[in-house]
Amino acid sequence: MNTISMTVNGKTVSAEAEGRTLLSGFLREGLGLTGTHVGCDTSQCGACVVHVDGKPVKSCSVLAMDVAGSEIRTIEGMANSDGSLNAIQQAFQDHHGLQCGFCTPGMVMAAAALLAENPRPTEAEIRDYLEGNICRCTGYQNIVKAVMAASGQDVSEMSAIAAQ
Amino acid sequence: MYAFDFVKPATLSDAVAAMEQEGAQALAGGQTLLPTMKQRLNAPDILISLNGIAELRGVRREEDALVIGAATTHTEVARDAAADYPGLAALAGQIGDPSVRNRGTLGGSVANNDPSACYPAAVLGSGATIATSKREIAADDFFQGMFATALDDDELITAIRFPIPHKAAYAKFHQPASRFALTGAFVANFGDGVRVAITGASEEGVFRWTEAEAALSDNFDAAALDGLTLPAKGMIGDLHGTPEYRAHLVAVMTRRAVAAAR
Incomplete structure (x- = not known):
């Protein structure tokens, strides 16, 4: 066991990790931050997406020791400072961008990364960027709509059910 | 995953020295290696991370x-x-x-x-x-x-x-679950010759389609590939596509790459 440190949601934290400890496990079991979900554990579903030094990664496919010293942001760090939902989270609620909610942390983290890179994405760009995030409930339409809305774009013409 | 030791050298020379140890395996991005290790298809004793080496x-x-x-x-x-x-x-x-x-x-x-x-x-x-x-x-x-x-x-x-070629393009037929290429063609025109490399098709891995290279070196146009086919023998067959399908895709993706080259 080694004790490693990183900055998680703005706070410096330390916990024990083995070589084989995944970032997802370090966050969930080491730090108790269970908002990061582990879906497939094969780096396909995207439920475990967190930001490492500002960039989205699949935390089930990153070793905790390999990102020691990095700045990590998880879903627990996304709400506004007063505890209210941030614009992306609120848009997911307003536009019914989730049903069971299992994929939602990864969706929100991926969407936040997209909007940081590209503040007014097209619908096609959103679908492309979210390619690595799988949702088994919504059919994606309302997730795409929520991301469009969170970017400040008019979604009144977007059907709730029309899939591409 | 089985337990292993993890080291993260800061220089290439330290990494090279670390690789001489018994059971050492280099870790780059880990997007294939770590899933493979989770499935216990690979069990190195020591992982040498290359992610801290600026050079x-x-x-x-x-x-x-x-x-x-x-x-x-x-x-x-x-x-x-x-x-x-x-x-x-x-x-x-x-x-x-x-x-x-x-x-x-x-x-x-x-x-x-x-x-x-x-x-x-x-x-x-x-x-x-x-x-x-x-x-x-x-x-x-x-x-x-x-x-x-x-x-x-x-x-x-x-x-x-x-x-750097004069013109090049890659045409990928996406396998949507893995996001690998079901079949992909990379075409590069260097002016004095054309190279065509095919992935996701042969059981031998990536290969050059030399007949297409010869045809495109004479005339860099998708039409130059008319009539050229590859045999299905030796192509990958799995639940995503038969060898015949992949052999057909090679020609389709090569045409698309030529048309897209810039």
Whole structure:
């Protein structure tokens, strides 16, 4: 066991990790931050997406020791400072961008990364960027709509059910 | 995963020394290696992370070539190669998904030589040179069959030198579950000759389609490929496609790459 440190949601934290400890496990079991979900554990579903030094990664496919010293942001760090939902989270609620909610942390983290890179994405760009995030409930339409809305774009013409 | 030791050297020389240990395995982006280890298909004793070595990262222009450090991520290549070699940058930007591209590296992909990976097609199709901790290896000598390369066990890729063609493009038929290429074609026109490299088709891994190269060297137009076909024998057959389907896709994707080349 080694004790490693990183900055998680703005706070410096330390916990024990083995070589084989995944970032997802370090966050969930080491730090108790269970908002990061582990879906497939094969780096396909995207439920475990967190930001490492500002960039989205699949935390089930990153070793905790390999990102020691990095700045990590998880879903627990996304709400506004007063505890209210941030614009992306609120848009997911307003536009019914989730049903069971299992994929939602990864969706929100991926969407936040997209909007940081590209503040007014097209619908096609959103679908492309979210390619690595799988949702088994919504059919994606309302997730795409929520991301469009969170970017400040008019979604009144977007059907709730029309899939591409 | 079975337990292993983890080290993260800060210099290439330290990494090379660490690789001499029994049971050592280099860890680049880990987007293939870590899932493989979870399935216990691979169980190294020591992982040597290459992610803390600044000299292995970055894209730089050297005369008529683009030299890319082995630990440069797909995201970085998609961004930093775009001006000098847009066909290569576009290929990097289609690997996996954005989160995978932020970890996965050029060197990791090429060293692994997955038969459906995208980068081996660009490396072979560009006639690139693989620089390692021991020597330089021409792409034509590097790829030696499915998951097999010319690398020794303790040898690290340090950079890959891509000659920049006049025109090039990669056409990928996406396998939507894995986001690998079901079949992909990389076409590069150097003016004095054309190279065509195919991934996701042969059981021997990436290969050059020499008949297409000859036809396109005479006339760089998709129509020059009319009538050219590959035999299904030796093509990959799995639940995603038969050998016949893949042989057909090779010709389709090569045509698309020629039409898209710029």
